[in-house]
Amino acid sequence: MKKKTGKQCDLVILNTSELLTLAGASHGPRTGREMRELGLIRDGGLAIEGCEFVAVGPSREIESKYAGKAKRVIDASGKVVMPGFIDPHTHAVFAGWRDKEWVMRLEGKEYLDILKSGGGILETVRATRAASQEELVTITKKHLDTMLLHGTTTAEVKSGYGLDFENEIKILKVIEALGEGHPIRLIPTFLGAHAVPAGYKDDPEGYVEAVMGWLPEVKPLARFCDVFLEEGAFNLAQAERILARARGLGLALKLHAGEFKDLGGVRLALRLGATSVDHLDYVSEGDMVEMARGGKKVQGFNPPKAEKVQSASGGKGSKVQGVTVAVLLPGVPFFLGRQRYASARVMIDLGVPVAIGTDFNPGTCPTPNMQLIMTLACLELGMTPEEAISAATINAAHALGYAHRVGSLEAGKRADVLILDVPTYTRLTYQFGVNHVETVIKTGKVMVEGKRQMSYLAKI
Ligand SMILES: [Zn+2]
Numbered sequence: 001m002k003k004k005t006g007k008q009c010d011l012v013i014l015n016t017s018e019l020l021t022l023a024g025a026s027h028g029p030r031t032g033r034e035m036r037e038l039g040l041i042r043d044g045g046l047a048i049e050g051c052e053f054v055a056v057g058p059s060r061e062i063e064s065k066y067a068g069k070a071k072r073v074i075d076a077s078g079k080v081v082m083p084g085f086i087d088p089h090t091h092a093v094f095a096g097w098r099d100k101e102w103v104m105r106l107e108g109k110e111y112l113d114i115l116k117s118g119g120g121i122l123e124t125v126r127a128t129r130a131a132s133q134e135e136l137v138t139i140t141k142k143h144l145d146t147m148l149l150h151g152t153t154t155a156e157v158k159s160g161y162g163l164d165f166e167n168e169i170k171i172l173k174v175i176e177a178l179g180e181g182h183p184i185r186l187i188p189t190f191l192g193a194h195a196v197p198a199g200y201k202d203d204p205e206g207y208v209e210a211v212m213g214w215l216p217e218v219k220p221l222a223r224f225c226d227v228f229l230e231e232g233a234f235n236l237a238q239a240e241r242i243l244a245r246a247r248g249l250g251l252a253l254k255l256h257a258g259e260f261k262d263l264g265g266v267r268l269a270l271r272l273g274a275t276s277v278d279h280l281d282y283v284s285e286g287d288m289v290e291m292a293r294g295g296k297k298v299q300g301f302n303p304p305k306a307e308k309v310q311s312a313s314g315g316k317g318s319k320v321q322g323v324t325v326a327v328l329l330p331g332v333p334f335f336l337g338r339q340r341y342a343s344a345r346v347m348i349d350l351g352v353p354v355a356i357g358t359d360f361n362p363g364t365c366p367t368p369n370m371q372l373i374m375t376l377a378c379l380e381l382g383m384t385p386e387e388a389i390s391a392a393t394i395n396a397a398h399a400l401g402y403a404h405r406v407g408s409l410e411a412g413k414r415a416d417v418l419i420l421d422v423p424t425y426t427r428l429t430y431q432f433g434v435n436h437v438e439t440v441i442k443t444g445k446v447m448v449e450g451k452r453q454m455s456y457l458a459k460i
Helices: 032-036 059-069 099-106 111-116 121-130 133-149 165-181 204-221 236-248 265-272 285-297 306-313 331-335 344-350 370-380 385-392 394-398 426-430
Strands: 009-014 018-020 040-042 044-049 052-058 070-075 080-083 085-087 152-158 185-193 224-227 252-257 276-279 325-328 354-356 417-420 437-442 445-449
Touching: 009 059, 018 044, 032 344, 032 385, 040 052, 044 059, 052 059, 059 070, 085 370, 085 394, 099 111, 121 165, 133 152, 133 165, 133 437, 133 445, 165 185, 165 204, 185 204, 185 236, 204 236, 224 236, 236 252, 236 265, 252 265, 265 276, 265 285, 285 344, 325 344, 325 394, 331 370, 344 354, 354 370, 354 385, 354 394, 370 385, 370 426, 385 394, 385 426
Parallel strands: 009 070, 018 080, 085 152, 152 185, 185 224, 224 252, 252 276, 276 325, 325 354
Antiparallel strands: 009 044, 018 040, 044 052, 080 417, 417 437, 437 445
C-alpha cells in the first residue's frame, strides 16, 4: 500500500474550474479598476486546517502538499469556488410579514404614505414587540437558514423593530443567541433610531434622548450603531447626536442615508468616521467625490482589528481617518418599483469603495438572497459581474470592519467557502433566480452540502 504523504489537514478542495480568491485587499477595500480583479486561478485548489485556510493556489501544488494526508478531499471539477457571501446590511430579526402592504403598493400607494398612516416599519414593530425572545429566535433561524443555503456566511443584523429599551435589547439578545448557535457569523448593529415610535409621535427629540440613554447598556450587545436619516424618521442633527454619543462609547458607526431624499448623510458619515454609509440612491456627485477622497486617503494603511475600528476615527471635528464604504442596496428600489438607483457606475469610476447588500426586511426588500442582489447590481447599478462579486465579498467585509478575517480565500483567514454548481463565475449573475450554491463551508466546517443544510453549531 502506498504511504500517504504531505501535510496533515482537515479539508482539501481540488480541480476547480475557477477559483476566485479575491486576495490582496485585506488592508483596504478594492476601488476603481481593482474591483474587477478576482484573483482568479483556473484549476485551483485550497487546503483548510481547523477554522482557517492553510494554502490556496494551483490545484497540483495543493494536491501534492496536502491531499495525501487530508481527512477529506472534495473534487470541484467543473465548478466555481469562491469566498462566502457577506451581507453587510440586514434587518433579519422581525415578526410578521406585510402581505397586505405589498398588495396596497401594487394598487398604487407609496411606501412613505403607508409609513405615515401607521403601517410600514411601525406595523412590524407591533408584531415584533408582541413576540417573545424565543419566538423571534425561531422565526429568525428560518431566515438565516435561507441565507446560508444561498451562500451567505457572514451577515450584519440590525435591531430596530423594538423602538423601546426592553424590545431593542430583546432583539439584540436574539442576534446574540443566533450568533452562537447558527452557522452564519452575525455582526450586531443597534438601530434604535429606525423610526419614531407611536408613543413619541409629538416628541421626537424625547425619543432621541431616550435612544442615547440606552447606549451604555446596548454597547456589550452591538458592534455598530446606525440611524435612519430620512424625512419622517430622523434629521441630520438628531443622527449626529446619536452617532457621536455611540462613537464616544466605542461603538463603530453606520448610517442609512439617501434612500428617499439626500439630507447630507454622506458628509456626516465621513466626518464621524462611519464604517459604512448605506443606500445612497439619492446623493450628490460632490458627496461621491468626497467619499472617493476618503477612500484614497487610507490606501495602504493597516486598519485596526474590527473591535478597535470605532476608536480609530478620531475625536470630535477630526478629519476622516478610516474608510467609509458605500453599501448599495439595489433590492430596495427594485422591490419598491422605482426607477432611481444608486449611481454605482459613477461611484466606482470616481474611486468610491462600493459594497452591496440585501437590506433584507419585510417592507422594502423581502429577499435575503445575495445572488439576486448581484444580478440587480449588474442590471440596475451598471456594475460588471466582477465588480458585483468584489462588492459582495471583500468590500462587504470592509463595510463590517472584518476584512482581516473574511471576504477572500487567503492563508490565515477564516475558511468560509462556496462551491457553485457553475463552470464560470459570469453564470452566477447571468442565470438569475436560481440558487447556484451547492456547498457552503463556514469556518472550516461543511454546513451545506448538495444544497442541503447539514447542522447547527449549538442547540437554538
Ligand atoms: Zn436598512
